[in-house]
Structure formats: structure tokens, C-alpha cells
Amino acid sequence: MSPLCWEEDVNLREYNTFNVDSIARYLVRIRSIHDLKDLLASPRFRDFRHLVIGGGSNILFAAENFDGVILKNEICGIEVVSENENNTVLRVGGGVEWMSLVTYCIDHDLGGLENLSLIPGTVGAAPIQNIGAYGAELSDVMLSVEVCNLETGETRTMSKDECALKYHDSIFKHALKYAFISSVTIRVSKAQFHCLNTQYSSVQDVLQQQGVVTPTIRSVSQAICLLRRRKLPDPKILGNAGSFFKNATCDTLLCKSIMKAHPEIPSFPGPDSFHIIPAAWLIENCGWKGKQIGEVGVSPSHALVLVNYGGARGREIVLLADSIIKDVQAKLGFQLIPEVNIIR
Numbered sequence: 001m002s003p004l005c006w007e008e009d010v011n012l013r014e015y016n017t018f019n020v021d022s023i024a025r026y027l028v029r030i031r032s033i034h035d036l037k038d039l040l041a042s043p044r045f046r047d048f049r050h051l052v053i054g055g056g057s058n059i060l061f062a063a064e065n066f067d068g069v070i071l072k073n074e075i076c077g078i079e080v081v082s083e084n085e086n087n088t089v090l091r092v093g094g095g096v097e098w099m100s101l102v103t104y105c106i107d108h109d110l111g112g113l114e115n116l117s118l119i120p121g122t123v124g125a126a127p128i129q130n131i132g133a134y135g136a137e138l139s140d141v142m143l144s145v146e147v148c149n150l151e152t153g154e155t156r157t158m159s160k161d162e163c164a165l166k167y168h169d170s171i172f173k174h175a176l177k178y179a180f181i182s183s184v185t186i187r188v189s190k191a192q193f194h195c196l197n198t199q200y201s202s203v204q205d206v207l208q209q210q211g212v213v214t215p216t217i218r219s220v221s222q223a224i225c226l227l228r229r230r231k232l233p234d235p236k237i238l239g240n241a242g243s244f245f246k247n248a249t250c251d252t253l254l255c256k257s258i259m260k261a262h263p264e265i266p267s268f269p270g271p272d273s274f275h276i277i278p279a280a281w282l283i284e285n286c287g288w289k290g291k292q293i294g295e296v297g298v299s300p301s302h303a304l305v306l307v308n309y310g311g312a313r314g315r316e317i318v319l320l321a322d323s324i325i326k327d328v329q330a331k332l333g334f335q336l337i338p339e340v341n342i343i344r
């Protein structure tokens with residue numbers, strides 16, 4: 001086994017989909033649990049702050065330097081743990097690209113991930129915000145995760161319930177912030193027992209346009225890839241991190257008082273008698289969609305997506321986000337909260 005390599009003064013530009021420069025003091029690639037144990041035993045590790053990254057598709061480096069250690073999760077492997085007539089249980093290395101796992105499932109006629117096609121990033125990051133799209137989320141298939149607590153060094157298996165997966169949320173954003181997810185175990189269905197989820201009308205429309213009479217796991221995945229390519233800028237061409245803000249929520253009382261002043265604002269019932277207000281609507285209606293300031297802007301095709309048009313710095317993107325937050329608050333009374341992890 002080769003010793004750990006501490007790469008020094010690494011520009012993180014190629015490790016974040018916003019494509020912003022930020023120089024990390026150290027970067028260490030973690031390819032096994034053994035690497036992780038070695039790292040934790042190193043006195044140097046304890047002297048610095050640290051950050052785990054996967055594909056960097058939900059991170060914004062706000063500062064030009066990160067004076068700490070970046071743990072880049074590169075643990076690979078997809079292993080069949082068990083299977084029966086109905087389903088297959090897979091244990092997947094945290095460093096596996098999410099879309100590679102989706103492709104593996106499609107190629108093996110396994111259903112459950114097709115609606116999550118083309119979400120960028122790694123498997124190890126997927127539980128952090130319980131990734132979701134087109135009526136599906138990771139929690140539909142996840143069974144457990146292998147986690148190392150980076151403060152205590154304790155490694156253990158956590159069940160799905162312990163991870164407290166909610167809408168774009170989990171325990172890893174709160175009580176277990178300093179964790180390293182080394183693998184994720186999921187249960188996916190054999191095609192003949194799988195119930196496809198095509199409830200979104202946009203998915204149904206694409207399937208119809210493509211002449212698909214009997215949808216399959218693969219054709220649903222293809223429809224979703226097409227929809228996503230139409231709507232979201234490709235980070236390889238235009239730096240971005242997908243939706244920058246969470247949808248706004250408010251309790252019935254606040255919602256009623258804001259609606260009195262702005263009856264045009266759409267709202268949907270959310271959990272615990274809260275109301276969900278689409279953040280994209282708020283941003284668009286405050287006139288930000290398509291706006292460009294220097295090298296940063298709001299995507300013309302999706303008001304929730306902030307983009308780097310070229311050489312933007314992280315702090316310029318943060319400034320744009322702050323201006324949007326202030327403007328939406330002043331004009332419509334809602335407090336937008338970033339979904340992207342801002343690293344200062």
C-alpha cells in the first residue's frame with residue numbers, strides 16, 4: 001500500500017464546478033479506509049482545519065486560500081451485497097461518481113435511481129443533502145452508510161433513520177458535520193418488480209414526444225437527462241453549482257400576511273404545516289433572472305442558478321448571492337437561504 005501523499009498549495013479550480021480559484025494548503029486523496037486511518041493518525045491533520053470534498057458540485061470557495069486539509073474522497077467500487085427475486089442490495093464507495101452508479105443500475109436492469117439521473121457529484125456526498133429530483137430522492141433507496149467521525153476517529157454503520165434524511169437535509173448538516181462517508185448501501189428493484197415514477201408532466205411529455213409507449217428504466221433516465229440538459233447550464237461550459245438557494249418556507253401566519261401584500265406569490269403545502277414558496281419565482285420576480293454583473297450572473301434559463309461567466313472569484317459570487325437575498329427580503333419579505341455550502 002502506498003503512503004499518503006500530501007499535495008501542497010493545490011489550486012481547487014478543477015475540484016469545484018463553479019470553477020473558481022482557491023489555493024488549498026494541502027490536498028490528500030482518500031482511496032481506502034486505511035488511507036483515512038493514516039490521515040487521522042497524522043499530527044499534521046490535527047493542526048489544520050479540514051474539509052471533505054467529492055465532485056465539488058455543491059461547494060463555493062469564497063476565499064482565495066483554504067488554509068487547511070482537503071480530503072478528496074476517491075474510494076471506489078460497486079459491490080453486490082445480496083439479491084433476491086425482487087431486489088439487489090449494493091454497497092457503493094463514496095468516491096464513485098453518482099452518474100456512474102445510475103448507469104450501472106440501468107445497465108443491470110435495476111430501478112430506483114433513474115429519476116436522479118445526471119445529478120453531478122459523488123455517492124458519498126449524496127446523503128448530505130439527500131439528493132432529489134423529479135419526485136425521487138436518495139432516501140427512497142438508501143439503507144445505511146459507513147461513516148468515520150473525523151473528530152473521534154470512530155467508524156461505524158449508520159442506518160437510514162439515524163441519518164435523519166429530510167428534504168435537502170440530513171444529520172450531516174447538523175450534529176455530524178465532521179464526518180467522512182466512505183460508502184453508501186442502497187436497495188434497488190429488479191426491473192420486473194419496479195414501479196416507474198413518471199408523475200412529472202414534463203417527463204410524460206418527453207416520453208410522448210419520443211414515441212415511448214411503454215416506459216422503461218432506461219427511457220425514463222434518458223427523458224430526465226434530456227430535460228436536465230435543456231434547463232441547467234453544463235458546469236464544464238459555464239461554472240455553477242445547480243440551485244444556489246433553497247426554496248423559501250414560512251408558517252401559515254407569516255404566509256398569510258405576506259400574501260395579503262403580494263397575492264400573486266405561488267405557495268405549496270410543505271411539511272409540519274409550513275408553506276413552500278419557490279425561490280426561483282421570488283428571484284425572477286425581483287428581476288434577477290439573466291442579470292450579469294461583471295463575470296457573475298443569474299442563469300437566463302434558470303433563476304436559481306448563479307453562474308461564473310469566466311474568471312469570477314468566489315467572493316464575487318457570494319456578493320451577488322447577498323444582493324439577491326437583500327433584494328428579495330426588501331421587496332417580497334422572504335429570507336432566501338443558500339443551499340450551496342459556502343466555504344469561507
Ligand SMILES: Cc1cc2nc3c(=O)[nH]c(=O)nc-3n(C[C@H](O)[C@H](O)[C@H](O)COP(=O)(O)OP(=O)(O)OC[C@H]3O[C@@H](n4cnc5c(N)ncnc54)[C@H](O)[C@@H]3O)c2cc1C
Pocket residue numbers: 017051052053054055056057058059073094119120121122123124125126128129130131132133179180181182232233234235240241242243341
Ligand atoms: C448542474 C447541477 C445540477 C444539480 N442538480 C441537483 C439536483 O437535481 N438535486 C440535488 O439534490 N442536487 C443537485 N445538485 C447539487 C449537487 O450535485 C449535489 O449536492 C451532490 O450530491 C454534491 O456532490 P459532490 O460530490 O459534488 O459534493 P461536494 O460539492 O464535493 O460536497 C458537498 C458537501 O458534502 C460534503 N461531502 C462531500 N463528500 C462527502 C463525504 N464523502 N463525506 C462527508 N461529507 C462529504 C462536503 O464537505 C460539502 O459540505 C446539482 C449541482 C449542479 C452543479
